[in-house]
Amino acid sequence: MSTLGFERHNHARCIRSAVDAADALCATRGLRFTPLRRRVLELIWQCHRPVGAYDLLDQLKSERDGAAPPTAYRALDFLMENGLIHRIESLNAFVGCTHPDAPHQSQFLICTSCHRVAELSDPAIERQIDTKASGAGFQPERQTLEVTGTCDACAVTR
Amino acid sequence: MSTLGFERHNHARCIRSAVDAADALCATRGLRFTPLRRRVLELIWQCHRPVGAYDLLDQLKSERDGAAPPTAYRALDFLMENGLIHRIESLNAFVGCTHPDAPHQSQFLICTSCHRVAELSDPAIERQIDTKASGAGFQPERQTLEVTGTCDACAVTR
DNA sequence: TTGACATAGGTTATACTATAACACTATATA
DNA sequence: TATATAGTGTTATAGTATAACCTATGTCAA
Numbered sequence: 273m274s275t276l277g278f279e280r281h282n283h284a285r286c287i288r289s290a291v292d293a294a295d296a297l298c299a300t301r302g303l304r305f306t307p308l309r310r311r312v313l314e315l316i317w318q319c320h321r322p323v324g325a326y327d328l329l330d331q332l333k334s335e336r337d338g339a340a341p342p343t344a345y346r347a348l349d350f351l352m353e354n355g356l357i358h359r360i361e362s363l364n365a366f367v368g369c370t371h372p373d374a375p376h377q378s379q380f381l382i383c384t385s386c387h388r389v390a391e392l393s394d395p396a397i398e399r400q401i402d403t404k405a406s407g408a409g410f411q412p413e414r415q416t417l418e419v420t421g422t423c424d425a426c427a428v429t430r
Numbered sequence: 431m432s433t434l435g436f437e438r439h440n441h442a443r444c445i446r447s448a449v450d451a452a453d454a455l456c457a458t459r460g461l462r463f464t465p466l467r468r469r470v471l472e473l474i475w476q477c478h479r480p481v482g483a484y485d486l487l488d489q490l491k492s493e494r495d496g497a498a499p500p501t502a503y504r505a506l507d508f509l510m511e512n513g514l515i516h517r518i519e520s521l522n523a524f525v526g527c528t529h530p531d532a533p534h535q536s537q538f539l540i541c542t543s544c545h546r547v548a549e550l551s552d553p554a555i556e557r558q559i560d561t562k563a564s565g566a567g568f569q570p571e572r573q574t575l576e577v578t579g580t581c582d583a584c585a586v587t588r
Numbered sequence: 589t590t591g592a593c594a595t596a597g598g599t600t601a602t603a604c605t606a607t608a609a610c611a612c613t614a615t616a617t618a
Numbered sequence: 619t620a621t622a623t624a625g626t627g628t629t630a631t632a633g634t635a636t637a638a639c640c641t642a643t644g645t646c647a648a
Contacts, residue, residue, distance in 0.1 A: 278567070304615080306625070325605070338627055345606065346626075361519035362574055364605060364634095381568045394562050397555070401577060404552050409436070409582035410539045416520055416576045419559060424567035462644085464596070483634070496598060503635065504597070522605095522634060 278320075278383070278390050278423045287317040290368050294356050297372055303354060311335070312347035313368070316357055320388045322365030360389065362418050367391075377401075377415035385426035392417070436478075436541070436548050436581045445475040448526050452514050455530055461512060469493070470505035471526070474515055478546045480523030518547065520576050525549075535559075535573035543584035550575070 294313055298305035315331055316323050325344045332339040348366055351357040355372045359365070360380060367380075370391045379392035398415060405412040452471055456463035473489055474481050483502045490497040506524055509515040513530045517523070518538060525538075528549045537550035556573065563570040 304624075308626075340628065341606065342608095342628085343626075350625095361576070381563055381566065381570075383568075384571070390566070390568070392562065392566070397558055397562060400555055400558060401575065404550065404555060405539055405577050405579065408539065408548070408550070409585075410541075410548070410577070410579055411581075411585055412539075412577045412579040413542070414578045416574070416578075417559065418519070418574045419563050419568070419570045420572045420574075421563065421568055421570040423569075427567075427569055462596075466597075498599065499635065500599085500637095501597075508596095 278381075278388060278425060283319075287314060290317045290370075293372060297354070297356070301354070303350075308343070309347045309350055312344065313351055313356060316351075316366055317368045320367070320390070322360045322363050322367045322382075322387075322389055324363075324365045328366075358391070360418060361416055362420070377417070379415075379417040380419065381423070382418060382420045383423035383426055384420050385422055388423060390423070392419075436546060436583060441477075445472060448475045451530060455512070455514070459512070461508075466501070467505045467508055470502065471509055471514060474509075474524055475526045478525070478548070480518045480521050480525045480540075480545075480547055482521075482523045486524075516549070518576060519574055520578070535575070537573075537575040538577065539581070540576060540578045541581035541584055542578050543580055546581060548581070550577075 291310060291314055294310070295305055297303075311332070312328060315328055325341070325348060328348075329339060329341060329344040332343055336343075348357065348359075352359060352366075355375065356369055357366050358369050358378045358380070360367060360382065363382070367389050371393065376393055376395075377398050379394060379397065381390045381392055383389070397417070401415055401417075402412050449468060449472055452468070453463055455461075469490070470486060473486055483499070483506060486506075487497060487499060487502040490501055494501075506515065506517075510517060510524075513533065514527055515524050516527050516536045516538070518525060518540065521540070525547050529551065534551055534553075535556050537552060537555065539548045539550055541547070555575070559573055559575075560570050
C-alpha cells in the first residue's frame with residue numbers, strides 16, 4: 273500500500289485518525305490539545321492540499337467571534353512545534369503530518385496541477401543529506417525538501 | 431579547494447567574477463543584462479548571506495529615484511529565471527548562484543548563527559530525490575533543499 | 589529611416605503573510 | 619484556594635509580494 277497520499281482513500285476516516293493520533297500524542301506528552309488547536313488541525317486535514325494561515329483564519333472567523341491572525345498562528349505554532357503539521361516553505365502554507373509519532377525531516381512532493389502534496393519521508397535521503405552536510409563541516413539540524421512537479425493522477429488526465 | 435563558501439576568500443574578486451559570469455551568460459543567451467539587473471546582482475553578491483527584497487530595495491532607493499517594490503522584484507525575477515540567483519524559501523531571501531552555467535537544483539546549507547549560506551550542489555542527492563519521486567509515480571520538476579544548522583566556523587567559536 | 593512590436597522600467601495602489609505587545613482567562617498544582 | 623503558567627483575545631503594525639497601467643527604450647522588418 274502506498275503512503276503517498278495522492279491515491280483515493282476514505283478521507284473522513286483519514287481526518288479522524290489524524291486527530292485521534294494527535295489526541296493520543298498530546299495525552300502522552302502532557303500537552304494541552306485545546307478545542308482551538310484541535311479545530312485548526314481538523315481544518316488543515318480537510319484536504320491534502322496545503323492551507324494558508326489566512327484561509328484557516330477565514331474559517332475560524334466564521335466559527336468563533338474575534339478570531340484574528342494570532343489565533344491562527346499560535347495554533348499553527350503549537351502544531352508545528354509538536355510535529356503535528358508541517359510548513360511548506362515554498363507555499364507559505366501548512367499541511368498535516370502523516371506520521372507525527374516518528375521524528376523526521378520535512379520532505380514533500382507538491383503537484384503544481386492539483387495542488388495536493390504528499391509526504392515523502394525517505395530516511396535514506398535524509399541520511400544522505402545529513403552525511404553530505406556533515407562531510408562539509410556543517411552541523412545539520414533541520415532539513416526542508418520540497419519537490420514540485422506533476423502527480424500520477426494529473427499526469428494521466430492531461 | 432572547498433566550494434562551500436563558508437571559508438575565507440577574496441570577496442571583491444568573488445563579486446566581480448560572479449557579475450562577469452552573468453555578463454557572459456547573458457551575452458551568450460541574448461539576454462539584456464541591464465544596469466538595474468547588474469546592480470541588483472552586485473548587491474546580492476555583497477555578502478554570502480541571503481538578502482531580503484526590501485533590504486535590496488532600501489539600497490536601490492538610496493541610489494536611484496523612484497525605486498519601488500516592483501523595481502526589486504522584477505530584477506530578482508529575471509535573475510532567478512536565468513539561474514543567476516536562488517531564492518531561499520525558508521528565509522524569503524535571495525542569494526547569488528555559485529555556478530549559473532550548469533543547470534542544477536537548489537541545495538543550501540544555512541548557518542543559523544552567522545546567517546551565511548553555502549550552496550551544496552550535490553548531483554547524487556539530486557538524483558536520489560529524483561529517483562525516489564519518480565518511483566512514487568510523481569514527475570519531479572524542481573527541487574528545493576534547505577538544511578539549517580551550524581557552519582564550521584561558528585561551531586568552533588562557540 | 590521609420591514604424592510596429594516587444595521588452596524593460598516607473599508609478600500607484602493593494603493584497604498577502606506574520607508578529608509585537610498587552611490584557612484577560614483558564615488550568616494545573618502546591 | 620492561592621499562585622504560577624499557559625492559552626487566548628484584541629489592537630496595531632511589520633514584512634513580503636503582486637496587480638495594473640503607463641512611459642521609455644531597444645529591435646527589427648519594410
